Amino acid sequence: MTTATAPSTAAAAARPIPPELTRLAAEHGLTLSGARPTLPRYLAQLWGRRHFVTTYATARMQAQYSTAKLGQVWHLVTPLLNAAVYYFIFGVVMHASHDVPDYVPFLITGVFVWDFIGSSVNAGTRAVHSNRGLVRALHFPRASLPISSVVQLFQQLLVTMGALVILLLAFGQTPAPSWFLVAPTLVLMAVFAAGCAMVMARIGSKNPDVSQLMPFVLRTWMYxxxxxxxxxxxxxxxxLPHWVSTALKLNPAAVYIDLMRFALIDSFSAHSLPHHVWPVAIGWALLAGVGGFIYFWKAEEEYGRG
Known part of the structure; x- marks a missing residue:
């Protein structure tokens, strides 16, 4: 027997459904089209679309520089060019390299990590709004969109991490047991970035102008x-005032950057890390990841309207 669906949520929002129709729909097992599923069911639906998320992310990564002559090489060249510019301005002109051992490894590690976090937040802002046609045409868990953006950037990060290791070895860093800390740091960073992307995806879906403000917000956060x-x-x-010092040390981007530097750079000691750095890193990942997912799920039935 073929089942049907009740009117869409957009139509339901426009006019109330008469009680007799509600009772009739319940008798025949009809459900509201586009209604927000429960959180466990939503998680199950998202897990069922995991292959779509990874395939969509991979396709976008391959297509990003498809028209450029250097192609995928730009995934590596872009953060290196950023690091070169920052080295000239901050390391040479502003003397930020003074009293910072291994400044070049220090800088390029920070640039590579920040590039992933900042790009994830920025991509999340446009994830739903720029895919309105897809959202309106197909029924799927909308969290797939910001998550696929972060998966795409994480794939790029893994490629650049290989180049980062080569650069660190070239600048005199030696492999050490601390390098194994890169893996948990990457996982925590990815969860944190995904949570931030989902928060910004919900905000950006209703307020597209936010994407115009994000470069200024992200630049301030980076500095x-x-x-x-x-x-x-x-x-x-x-x-500095105590609250300013505390905010700088507990800044989530700074925490993940410091953890990556501690893992990879010989001269970056534990004394440079904030107190209880691993609980702080895990706490930020859980707060952003779980909180961001729930915040996005709460508006699931609203995406694509208007």
Whole structure:
């Protein structure tokens, strides 16, 4: 027996459904089209679309520079060019490299990590709004869109991490047991970035102008995350209010950057890390990942309207 669906949620929002129709739909097992599923069911639906998420992310990554002559090489060249610019401005002109051992490894590690976090947040802002046609045409868990954006950027990060290791070896870093800490740091970063992307996806779906503000927000966040300069060194020399010092040290981007530097750079010691750094890193990942997912799920039935 073929089942039907009740009117869409958009139509239901426009006019109330008469009680007799509601009773008739319940008798015949009809459900509201586009209604938000329960959280466990939503998780199951998302897991069922996992192959779509990874395939969609891979296709977007391969198509990103398909018209450029260097092709996928730009995934590596772009953060390296950013690092070169930052080195000239901050390391040479502004002398941020003073009293920072292994400044080049310090800088390129920070740039590679920040590029993933900042790009994930920025991509999440446009994930739903820029795919309105897909959202309106097909029924699927909308969280697939911001998550696929983060998966795409994570795939790029894994490629650039290989190049980062080569660069670190070239600048005198030696493999050590601490390098195994890269794996849990990457996982925590990915969960945190995915949560932030889902938060921004919901906000950006209703307020597209937010995407115009994000470059300014992300630039401010980057400068306060110690990408080009040492937060620990600055706190030793400058007398800042306690709340400012605490905010800088517990800044989630700075926490993940510092963990990656601690894992890969010989001269970056545990004294440069904030207190209880691993609980802080796990806490940020859970807060953003779980909280961001629930926040996005709450508006599931609203995406694609208007």
């Amino acid at each position: 306060s995350s110690g990408v080009m300069w040492s937060i620990d060194q600055m706190l030793r020399t400058d007398q």
